[in-house]
Amino acid sequence: xxxxxxxxxxxxxxxxxxxxxxxxxxxxxxxxxxxxxxxxxxxxxxxxxxxxxxxxxxxxxxxxxxxxxxxxxxxxxxx
Amino acid sequence: xxxxxxxxxxxxxxxxxxxxxxxxxxxxxxxxxxxxxxxxxxxxxxxxxxxxxxxxxxxxxxxxxxxxxxxxxxxxxxxxxxxxxxxxxxxxxxxxxxxxxxxxxxxxxxxxxxxxxxxxxxxxxxxxxxxxxxxxxxxxxxxxxxxxxxxxxxxxxxxxxxxxxxxxxxxxxxxxxxxxxxxxxxxxxxxxxxxxxxxxxxxxxxxxxxxxxxxxxxxxxxxxxxxxxxxxxxxxxxxxxxxxxxxxxxxxxxxxxxxxxxxxxxxxxxxxxxxxxxxxxxxxxxxxxxxxxxxxxxxxxxxxxxxxxxxxxxxxxxxxxxxxxxxxxxxxxxxxxxxxxxxxxxxxxxxxxxxxxxxxxxxxxxxxxxxxxxxxxxxxxxxxxxxxxxxxxxxxxxxxxxxxxxxxxxxxxxxxxxxxxxxxxxxxxxxxxxxxxxxxxxxxxxxxxxxxxxxxxxxxxxxxxxxxxxxxxxxxxxxxxxxxxxxxxxxxxxxxxxxxxxxxxxxxxxxxxxxxxxxxxxxxxxxxxxxxxxxxxxxxxxxxxxxxxxxxxxxxxxxxxxxxxxxxxxxxxxxxxxxxxxxxxxxxxxxxxxxxxxxxxxxxxxxxxxxxxxxxxxxxxx
Ligand SMILES: Nc1nc2c(ncn2[C@@H]2O[C@H](COP(=O)(O)OP(=O)(O)O)[C@@H](O)[C@H]2O)c(=O)[nH]1
Ligand SMILES: [Mg+2]
Numbered sequence: 001x002x003x004x005x006x007x008x009x010x011x012x013x014x015x016x017x018x019x020x021x022x023x024x025x026x027x028x029x030x031x032x033x034x035x036x037x038x039x040x041x042x043x044x045x046x047x048x049x050x051x052x053x054x055x056x057x058x059x060x061x062x063x064x065x066x067x068x069x070x071x072x073x074x075x076x077x078x079x
Numbered sequence: 080x081x082x083x084x085x086x087x088x089x090x091x092x093x094x095x096x097x098x099x100x101x102x103x104x105x106x107x108x109x110x111x112x113x114x115x116x117x118x119x120x121x122x123x124x125x126x127x128x129x130x131x132x133x134x135x136x137x138x139x140x141x142x143x144x145x146x147x148x149x150x151x152x153x154x155x156x157x158x159x160x161x162x163x164x165x166x167x168x169x170x171x172x173x174x175x176x177x178x179x180x181x182x183x184x185x186x187x188x189x190x191x192x193x194x195x196x197x198x199x200x201x202x203x204x205x206x207x208x209x210x211x212x213x214x215x216x217x218x219x220x221x222x223x224x225x226x227x228x229x230x231x232x233x234x235x236x237x238x239x240x241x242x243x244x245x246x247x248x249x250x251x252x253x254x255x256x257x258x259x260x261x262x263x264x265x266x267x268x269x270x271x272x273x274x275x276x277x278x279x280x281x282x283x284x285x286x287x288x289x290x291x292x293x294x295x296x297x298x299x300x301x302x303x304x305x306x307x308x309x310x311x312x313x314x315x316x317x318x319x320x321x322x323x324x325x326x327x328x329x330x331x332x333x334x335x336x337x338x339x340x341x342x343x344x345x346x347x348x349x350x351x352x353x354x355x356x357x358x359x360x361x362x363x364x365x366x367x368x369x370x371x372x373x374x375x376x377x378x379x380x381x382x383x384x385x386x387x388x389x390x391x392x393x394x395x396x397x398x399x400x401x402x403x404x405x406x407x408x409x410x411x412x413x414x415x416x417x418x419x420x421x422x423x424x425x426x427x428x429x430x431x432x433x434x435x436x437x438x439x440x441x442x443x444x445x446x447x448x449x450x451x452x453x454x455x456x457x458x459x460x461x462x463x464x465x466x467x468x469x470x471x472x473x474x475x476x477x478x479x480x481x482x483x484x485x486x487x488x489x490x491x492x493x494x495x496x497x498x499x500x501x502x503x504x505x506x507x508x509x510x511x512x513x514x515x516x517x518x519x520x521x522x523x524x525x526x527x528x529x530x531x532x533x534x535x536x537x538x539x540x541x542x543x544x545x546x547x548x549x550x551x552x553x554x555x556x557x558x559x560x561x562x563x564x565x566x567x568x569x570x571x572x573x574x575x576x577x578x579x580x581x582x583x584x585x586x587x588x589x590x591x592x593x594x595x596x597x598x599x600x601x602x603x604x605x606x607x608x609x610x611x612x613x614x615x616x617x618x619x620x621x622x623x624x625x626x627x628x629x630x631x632x633x634x635x636x637x638x639x640x641x642x643x644x645x646x647x648x649x650x651x652x653x654x655x656x657x658x659x660x661x662x663x664x665x666x667x668x669x670x671x672x673x674x675x676x677x678x679x680x681x682x683x684x685x686x687x688x689x690x691x692x693x694x695x696x697x698x699x700x701x
Pocket of ligand 2: 097099139
């Protein structure tokens with residue numbers, strides 16, 4: 001918990017979700033997940049730590065780990 | 080058909096305050112929206128600007144893009160693009176944004192500009208943004224964005240003055256309908272849009288991205304993996320206890336009022352038959368339903384408060400995995416919770432679920448959630464058969480049984496969806512669950528009042544129409560034909576009602592139902608709560624003066640515990656509300672799913688009542 005980082009890329013090709021890759025990508029972007037945005041893991045659910053709630057820039061978004069796997073994040077280097 | 084008044088569309092992300100703005104602008108001049116709660120339909124109203132212009136305004140479901148992923152978002156897209164049959168594009172689009180959470184809204188604003196209609200940005204919730212020290216250079220934003228930008232506070236008097244002034248400016252010289260250059264953006268365009276929005280944000284906003292401290296503190300507890308779930312359960316438990324305990328005084332007062340009215344009619348110099356019609360048919364019947372208004376208002380109070388607080392999205396988050404085990408989507412939690420009030424708004428709010436099968440599953444199980452129309456029946460039977468005592472010193476036994484009935488409905492819903500999704504459809508990699516968790520807001524008294532008022536009037540209208548006409552029908556069935564000269568049995572034994580009730584008897588015998596119950600079940604098809612009124616009428620005619628007031632005592636004397644429990648079990652599952660079935664037909668667009676719902680529920684009800692009665696009888700309570 002409290003993991004912070006920046007989004008490096010969205011990799012949707014092999015995401016094991018019910019959505020086709022391009023559609024998943026569009027939905028993630030609409031919720032603010034674009035390259036360069038700061039993210040922080042805020043909460044996780046009881047069972048298997050799923051779903052998770054992340055802070056992405058100005059908003060808090062809940063999503064399942066399966067979809068979150070498509071978001072490639074590089075850990076924040078402490079300044 | 081284009082109406083004379085120019086039309087303004089309110090478009091924005093979920094929870095940015097569109098409905099609050101709509102209410103503030105139109106006040107009481109809106110067509111009463113059918114159901115309060117999340118906006119899943121467009122709502123039309125009128126208002127007059129300071130310059131004296133009358134405008135039409137539409138409130139729309141929240142969205143992040145016009146790309147429409149779910150049925151409610153399609154409504155927004157079609158309304159904005161003028162794709163609904165017989166409608167034109169709005170003359171002005173007011174993009175509403177939560178000033179304390181601008182990032183996604185700005186991308187939407189950029190997308191809306193492509194629709195080809197004048198756009199204006201309203202920075203709503205300015206009070207919250209200011210309190211949090213967020214500084215927005217509105218002039219700069221307007222210049223960069225290329226559209227007028229105003230601030231608004233939907234929930235404060237005078238909070239829409241700037242917005243109204245700017246609307247007046249905008250509608251004085253509306254351009255002729257232009258061509259829309261909007262087309263569904265691909266990932267690249269969306270990405271570009273968000274980049275540009277981020278640039279605008281950097282240039283015009285200071286201290287915009289910090290988390291709201293209060294929300295962060297609350298969520299540390301409310302979204303805690305263990306504590307959060309316990310709190311959610313506790314909230315639900317308190318809600319159901321409150322429905323029982325808080326409503327008591329008001330219910331007693333209403334009941335006393337109807338008793339007084341009945342006595343008044345009883346002593347009036349009227350022909351006996353007319354007197355019986357007024358007293359046993361109308362007053363006893365309608366009165367026994369209206370008594371439950373306080374409980375329904377309390378239930379809706381909780382649901383509206385949780386909704387306005389911003390807690391519902393959290394509940395969906397907490398429940399996603401648990402419901403997922405039964406094949407339900409986390410988003411189904413909100414529709415299912417509203418179904419506790421009434422399945423109709425619940426089924427309508429399934430429009431927020433994008434995947435068709437996820438949505439269908441939710442629609443099919445929504446009627447199993449204990450709706451408020453079951454409360455009268457539950458209350459009557461529990462009051463008559465379950466002793467009013469405390470267990471463990473603080474929990475009422477009656478409330479506990481009520482809780483058990485709710486739990487049974489929930490278990491039934493989970494079971495049915497499990498069978499559907501996991502065994503029949505074998506739906507595995509489902510739709511994603513992605514949901515913004517808005518900052519907590521203090522619920523506004525005014526919007527609560529509007530919501531409760533709407534709900535109460537819907538209930539009273541039902542009492543005055545569907546329920547009233549059913550009551551009249553019941554009275555007629557129970558009163559005719561009149562007993563022959565020198566009849567020895569109570570008058571009702573000779574009536575049509577008795578004949579019908581006895582005709583069904585062979586089917587319901589194994590459930591422990593008597594013919595009076597059978598008669599009450601039939602009008603219960605139109606509206607569940609009528610069953611109570613019907614029993615009131617049947618036993619009033621059967622038992623003479625003042626019986627309707629004592630209907631609880633009467634059934635306690637006439638039914639066995641097994642019968643009572645079987646009836647409760649029946650009511651948990653039975654498909655007894657024509658309007659719900661009609662909504663299922665409308666929302667699924669097919670008769671098939673309506674009949675599927677009807678028959679599976681009927682089967683469950685029969686089996687549950689049968690098992691309950693037979694077990695009770697075996698244990699000596701038959
Ligand atoms: N403090 C404050 N609260 C607001 C304002 N506008 C809306 N709200 C609250 O924000 C919540 C969501 O508003 P609602 O109108 O339902 O949002 P919608 O989803 O866009 O229709 C409600 O609790 C409103 O009372 C505002 O300008 N200031
Ligand atoms: Mg709304």
